[in-house]
Amino acid sequence: MDWRRFSFIGLIIVILFGVVVLIGGEQVSPLIIISSMLATTITVATPLTLGALSGIFCERAGVVNIGIEGMMLAAAFFGWLASIYMNTIFEFNAAISLTVGVVMAIVSGGIFALLHAWLSIAFKVDQIIGGTVINILAVGITGFLNRQLFFEKGSIFGGNVPHAPGLLPSLSKSLTFLCGGEQGCFGLPDLISGSVFDQKPVAISAIVLVAVSHYVLFNTRWGLRTRAVGEHPKAADTVGINVNRMRYINVVIGGMFAGLAGAYFTLESVPSFEPLMTNGRGFISLAAMIFGNWTPFGAWAAALVFGASQALQINLQFFRESIPPNWAFLQQSYVVGLAPYILTMLILTGIIGKTTPPAADGQPYEK
Amino acid sequence: MQSAEEKQAPQGWKRIGRAIMDAALVPVLAIFSAIIVGGVVIAVVGGNPFAAYLGLIQGAYGSTKAWSETFVWATPYIFAGLAVALAFKGGLFNIGAEGQLAFGAVATAWVGYALPGMLGVELPAILHIPLAIGAGMLAGFLWAAIPGALRAYAGGSEVINTIMMNYIALNITSFLLNGPMKDNNPLNVIARTPEIAEGARIPVIFDGLRVHWGFPLALIVAFLVWYLLWKTTFGFEIRTVGANPDAAKYAGINYKRVIVLTMALSGLLAGLAGAVEVTGLNYRHELGFSIGYGYDAIAIALLGRTHPLGVVLASILFAGMRNGATRMQFLTQIPVDIISVIQALILLFVAADAIVRYIYRIKAKEDRLVLTRGWGG
Numbered sequence: 001m002d003w004r005r006f007s008f009i010g011l012i013i014v015i016l017f018g019v020v021v022l023i024g025g026e027q028v029s030p031l032i033i034i035s036s037m038l039a040t041t042i043t044v045a046t047p048l049t050l051g052a053l054s055g056i057f058c059e060r061a062g063v064v065n066i067g068i069e070g071m072m073l074a075a076a077f078f079g080w081l082a083s084i085y086m087n088t089i090f091e092f093n094a095a096i097s098l099t100v101g102v103v104m105a106i107v108s109g110g111i112f113a114l115l116h117a118w119l120s121i122a123f124k125v126d127q128i129i130g131g132t133v134i135n136i137l138a139v140g141i142t143g144f145l146n147r148q149l150f151f152e153k154g155s156i157f158g159g160n161v162p163h164a165p166g167l168l169p170s171l172s173k174s175l176t177f178l179c180g181g182e183q184g185c186f187g188l189p190d191l192i193s194g195s196v197f198d199q200k201p202v203a204i205s206a207i208v209l210v211a212v213s214h215y216v217l218f219n220t221r222w223g224l225r226t227r228a229v230g231e232h233p234k235a236a237d238t239v240g241i242n243v244n245r246m247r248y249i250n251v252v253i254g255g256m257f258a259g260l261a262g263a264y265f266t267l268e269s270v271p272s273f274e275p276l277m278t279n280g281r282g283f284i285s286l287a288a289m290i291f292g293n294w295t296p297f298g299a300w301a302a303a304l305v306f307g308a309s310q311a312l313q314i315n316l317q318f319f320r321e322s323i324p325p326n327w328a329f330l331q332q333s334y335v336v337g338l339a340p341y342i343l344t345m346l347i348l349t350g351i352i353g354k355t356t357p358p359a360a361d362g363q364p365y366e367k
Numbered sequence: 368m369q370s371a372e373e374k375q376a377p378q379g380w381k382r383i384g385r386a387i388m389d390a391a392l393v394p395v396l397a398i399f400s401a402i403i404v405g406g407v408v409i410a411v412v413g414g415n416p417f418a419a420y421l422g423l424i425q426g427a428y429g430s431t432k433a434w435s436e437t438f439v440w441a442t443p444y445i446f447a448g449l450a451v452a453l454a455f456k457g458g459l460f461n462i463g464a465e466g467q468l469a470f471g472a473v474a475t476a477w478v479g480y481a482l483p484g485m486l487g488v489e490l491p492a493i494l495h496i497p498l499a500i501g502a503g504m505l506a507g508f509l510w511a512a513i514p515g516a517l518r519a520y521a522g523g524s525e526v527i528n529t530i531m532m533n534y535i536a537l538n539i540t541s542f543l544l545n546g547p548m549k550d551n552n553p554l555n556v557i558a559r560t561p562e563i564a565e566g567a568r569i570p571v572i573f574d575g576l577r578v579h580w581g582f583p584l585a586l587i588v589a590f591l592v593w594y595l596l597w598k599t600t601f602g603f604e605i606r607t608v609g610a611n612p613d614a615a616k617y618a619g620i621n622y623k624r625v626i627v628l629t630m631a632l633s634g635l636l637a638g639l640a641g642a643v644e645v646t647g648l649n650y651r652h653e654l655g656f657s658i659g660y661g662y663d664a665i666a667i668a669l670l671g672r673t674h675p676l677g678v679v680l681a682s683i684l685f686a687g688m689r690n691g692a693t694r695m696q697f698l699t700q701i702p703v704d705i706i707s708v709i710q711a712l713i714l715l716f717v718a719a720d721a722i723v724r725y726i727y728r729i730k731a732k733e734d735r736l737v738l739t740r741g742w743g744g
Contacts, residue, residue: 066526119715119718119719123719123721123722124721125718125719125721126718128460128526129669129718130718130719132462132662132665132714132718133711133714133715133718133719135662136662136665136666136707136710136711136714137708137711137712137714137715139662139707139711140704140707140708140710140711141708141711143704143707144408144702144704144705144707144708146704147702147704148412148701148702148704151702276658279534280530280531280533280534283527283530283531284531286527287527287531332542332546334538334539334541334542334545335538335542337538338535338538338539341531341532341534341535341538342531342535344527344531345517345523345527345528345531345532348517348523348524348527348528349517349521349522349523350521350522350523
């Protein structure tokens with residue numbers, strides 16, 4: 001990550017925050033707006049961050065994964081299903097049900113990734129086609145099971161959508177507890193620690209996983225081998241690294257990241273499942289991965305930009321009335337909603353500097 | 368044994384027949400495998416797969432009316448499938464058929480309902496239908512030219528760009544259909560356009576059946592795409608760029624122009640799908656109608672091995688499944704969504720033809736379909 005890219009990211013975030021401060025600043029203090037924007041940004045960037053990490057592990061090992069969207073969707077469904085099963089059929093309490101749900105989401109992400117790995121490594125299927133197959137399969141399976149299990153008479157839940165066991169709890173209490181005392185954290189005013197750090201488990205683990213992934217990829221033997229397999233598989237093979245085994249494991253790890261991102265949708269964000277609810281987040285995370293030049297911290301920064309543009313849309317809803325007439329287009333949520341997608345396309349054109357994918361990205365390895 | 372047959376190469380019709388057999392073998396086995404796996408899924412959720420498939424076939428091909436409805440479904444599938452197939456031939460992956468189709472439908476609907484009012488005259492059908500359809504084609508052409516140009520001149524992957532443009536198209540059409548273009552009939556609460564003028568509607572072929580002249584048009588367009596790809600210089604350029612962009616460059620082909628035009632033509636075909644749905648079937652555009660067509664089109668193009676004839680046959684198969692699914696649900700209470708699972712399985716087996724070849728012990732052929740290539744650096 002060069003300085004140009006980081007300053008571009010900083011600039012975009014400042015602009016997006018600035019728009020909201022300009023519009024709502026007279027009603028609410030700018031400090032509150034900024035901390036609320038920051039909190040929303042971190043929250044909505046969660047699936048993008050995890051999706052980008054998923055892509056990084058797959059592509060650093062040399063497997064293009066465009067199926068992240070489908071893996072997220074499947075994980076969102078199966079995690080949600082598991083938590084409801086635990087809660088209504090086996091009558092466990094909410095905490096256990098939700099935990100099982102998260103585990104199930106991670107596992108199902110891993111299983112879909114295993115299918116992708118199998119297609120692209122064993123059968124050498126064109127990896128973009130293979131990923132598209134995963135996406136279509138996920139839409140089909142989740143749509144079918146959703147209808148079959150919840151909306152058909154005589155199905156296990158009797159045609160009613162059962163009561164969800166709620167959502168994962170916020171961790172702000174335990175964080176405040178960690179730095180000793182009810183009031184404030186790290187000497188910051190309660191306002192900031194109370195809202196910015198008011199995050200839930202998946203969001204927090206996404207940030208932790210960014211650091212962990214960076215360490216694993218660039219400071220461990222495993223990471224070196226992963227990168228070797230993605231850059232020059234033949235050389236890696238010569239020194240005794242099992243190329244295909246490394247690829248299998250890394251793709252499955254990537255799928256588990258996507259699975260955790262899926263858990264965000266149905267267990268942390270809203271307590272329900274809708275067909276197609278991932279809404280392109282898996283694809284945007286690929287753009288974040290590319291813009292971050294296949295590095296965890298770079299991808300996280302890019303994910304925050306997309307998060308900020310979504311936070312703009314969410315926060316503008318509060319201040320709809322005070323949008324000046326010559327900025328009336330900002331009242332249309334459809335117009336503001338375009339921001340992340342247009343940003344993705346701009347970034348991919350490479351106007352902010354070229355990025356370099358791993359050299360063997362997308363190529364099956366043949367001895 | 369196989370080599371002995373190959374030594375005396377068959378001639379004429381025999382040769383064509385052999386080629387078709389070879390090309391169709393994997394798709395047919397893929398469909399067969401998907402039907403078996405789908406049957407297992409139906410049995411697992413407690414249904415009777417035989418009853419389900421019987422209902423499906425009856426609903427799809429069991430009567431004149433069933434065939435008519437299947438052709439109605441097949442019409443947009445053929446156009447959209449051709450769109451994706453054409454892009455594949457040029458080495459481009461167009462996941463954006465959905466957005467191009469939606470824009471085509473919006474433009475056609477606008478010309479269909481607003482143009483007579485603006486000109487102050489009632490247009491005759493011979494003028495109004497081509498104008499409306501032409502607007503849809505143009506909208507698709509221009510919308511797809513953007514990712515094409517980004518790919519050719521800025522190196523932006525058309526895979527992600529076309530997906531992003533689907534979401535952008537969805538947002539813009541939501542805005543238009545809820546606002547400026549909304550049907551202002553006081554009874555209407557849906558995001559949809561007003562009905563298009565009588566003169567802009569494609570007539571039905573037989574009284575009492577919904578199949579309209581858009582279906583024959585789709586067959587003609589399939590022939591034209593075949594002609595373009597294999598009988599014209601430009602088609603040769605498309606296929607060369609698709610097969611080997613470096614070779615195309617050294618052969619003096621302006622490959623950037625070819626990339627933009629291939630993508631734009633692909634968008635034109637997808638726009639045509641939307642245009643014909645509006646003028647031939649719905650007589651308006653409604654939000655949410657276009658969702659899912661993009662993925663179906665990819666599945667159809669791959670099942671048809673990116674050949675126009677294959678696309679037509681795959682479209683009629685997929686259309687039959689969508690059409691027959693309602694009767695299947697009525698008879699066996701299996702939700703229509705099972706069709707999406709079966710289609711995904713078909714696509715899985717077609718894409719991973721190595722699996723099919725492995726299961727049925729078919730020797731691999733040399734001419735593998737080259738479809739896409741990575742992020743383009």
